[in-house]
Amino acid sequence: MMSDSRVSSVIQEWVSSYPGQPHSQALNPVSSNQAAPSSQMSQMDMISYNQSQGIIRGGADDRVAEQMMGLPYLSYNSSCLNNSSNLGSSNHHQSHASTQQDFSPFLLPTLRAPVTKRSISKDSAEYRLRRERNNIAVRKSRDKARRRILQTHQRALQLQEENQKLQMKIAQLTQELDTLKHILSQRHLQGGEEGAA
Amino acid sequence: MMSDSRVSSVIQEWVSSYPGQPHSQALNPVSSNQAAPSSQMSQMDMISYNQSQGIIRGGADDRVAEQMMGLPYLSYNSSCLNNSSNLGSSNHHQSHASTQQDFSPFLLPTLRAPVTKRSISKDSAEYRLRRERNNIAVRKSRDKARRRILQTHQRALQLQEENQKLQMKIAQLTQELDTLKHILSQRHLQGGEEGAA
DNA sequence: AAGAATTGCGCAATGT
DNA sequence: GACATTGCGCAATTCT
Numbered sequence: 352m353m354s355d356s357r358v359s360s361v362i363q364e365w366v367s368s369y370p371g372q373p374h375s376q377a378l379n380p381v382s383s384n385q386a387a388p389s390s391q392m393s394q395m396d397m398i399s400y401n402q403s404q405g406i407i408r409g410g411a412d413d414r415v416a417e418q419m420m421g422l423p424y425l426s427y428n429s430s431c432l433n434n435s436s437n438l439g440s441s442n443h444h445q446s447h448a449s450t451q452q453d454f455s456p457f458l459l460p461t462l463r464a465p466v467t468k469r470s471i472s473k474d475s476a477e478y479r480l481r482r483e484r485n486n487i488a489v490r491k492s493r494d495k496a497r498r499r500i501l502q503t504h505q506r507a508l509q510l511q512e513e514n515q516k517l518q519m520k521i522a523q524l525t526q527e528l529d530t531l532k533h534i535l536s537q538r539h540l541q542g543g544e545e546g547a548a
Numbered sequence: 549m550m551s552d553s554r555v556s557s558v559i560q561e562w563v564s565s566y567p568g569q570p571h572s573q574a575l576n577p578v579s580s581n582q583a584a585p586s587s588q589m590s591q592m593d594m595i596s597y598n599q600s601q602g603i604i605r606g607g608a609d610d611r612v613a614e615q616m617m618g619l620p621y622l623s624y625n626s627s628c629l630n631n632s633s634n635l636g637s638s639n640h641h642q643s644h645a646s647t648q649q650d651f652s653p654f655l656l657p658t659l660r661a662p663v664t665k666r667s668i669s670k671d672s673a674e675y676r677l678r679r680e681r682n683n684i685a686v687r688k689s690r691d692k693a694r695r696r697i698l699q700t701h702q703r704a705l706q707l708q709e710e711n712q713k714l715q716m717k718i719a720q721l722t723q724e725l726d727t728l729k730h731i732l733s734q735r736h737l738q739g740g741e742e743g744a745a
Numbered sequence: 746a747a748g749a750a751t752t753g754c755g756c757a758a759t760g761t
Numbered sequence: 762g763a764c765a766t767t768g769c770g771c772a773a774t775t776c777t
Binding site for chain 3: 678681682684685686688689690692693
């Protein structure tokens with residue numbers, strides 16, 4: 352309930368352990384339109400990393416918008432060109448939402464309602480507060496992850512060491528046992544001879 | 549030569565296996581000035597995450613600049629406010645560099661030369677190409693990291709299992725040994741009696 | 746000298 | 762609703 356959290360996500364655990372999948376993009380209508388060009392591929396191991404087409408957009412900081420919603424390098428042309436200064440920001444959502452309106456609402460039932468989804472305008476203090484908090488959470492989470500990884504690593508080392516000791520002990524015991532067995536067999540013979548005599 | 553590549557890095561393998569340390573920031577003068585507000589603290593475990601002051605900047609996309617150089621939430625005010633449109637971009641370095649000029653150039657010998665460092669303007673095709681390549685590399689690298697982590701984890705599990713088996717074997721051998729010892733002592737007594745008779 | 750690999754960071758979507 | 766996770770792209774740095 353904590354480590355492999357997103358196991359529930361459909362597409363996720365689908366074909367691999369965990370990373371490299373769209374995850375958010377694929378499921379969310381807002382971002383889905385420009386979803387996975389890059390992320391998709393990470394699945395087919397090596398090789399495939401070099402797929403993302405090099406659309407050389409003309410816009411300047413489209414990257415901003417781009418990254419804002421984790422979209423790779425699509426939709427650089429049309430939309431997303433007005434918010435360079437991020438003043439109208441907060442509306443990336445809307446823009447995309449509307450851009451997508453053409454989709455039959457029947458196919459995306461529960462997702463059409465909040466067309467404006469509360470205009471979080473990136474200027475709002477609330478927005479910054481949210482972001483700030485999330486950033487803190489992110490740092491914390493990553494720190495935790497790092498610690499976890501470290502622990503696992505050290506645990507492995509420790510176990511390996513312990514393993515060696517155990518194996519040595521086994522070797523020792525085995526030898527001891529052989530010795531005793533030998534002695535016993537000797538005694539046995541001896542006893543046999545005595546009985547025969 | 550491939551997995552634990554940055555083993556040579558001083559601070560790195562210093563105290564632990566691999567992650568969690570500043571690494572780059574701590575060593576480089578340029579970034580060091582605004583370096584670790586966030587990373588620093590991540591060391592002192594929990595608690596300290598809520599430190600970043602909630603400067604509610606007035607600017608809009610300062611975030612852009614912000615993130616551009618991975619600086620946490622400092623320098624929101626003065627500099628970094630002119631490149632919203634990312635045209636002059638590439639000069640973040642300079643801005644900061646100049647901001648830092650007060651530092652005796654003797655301390656930063658090799659870093660003052662390329663004042664303009666080739667103005668890569670984010671519009672250039674080259675820039676996009678670079679970014680694209682880096683993104684690919686990043687994905688690849690992360691995939692690799694994930695695999696590595698997974699492996700370590702599995703290895704730990706495997707070792708643990710093996711450990712149990714070994715311990716069982718030891719228990720078994722020990723018991724067997726005890727049995728033989730007992731038998732031998734019996735024989736010994738028996739032999740002694742026989743000899744005495 | 747140049748490109749690939751790493752790493753920390755913030756954002757946004759999503760999970761809990 | 763707040764916090765936790767996670768994928769993603771950016772930029773800085775390091776490795777090769």
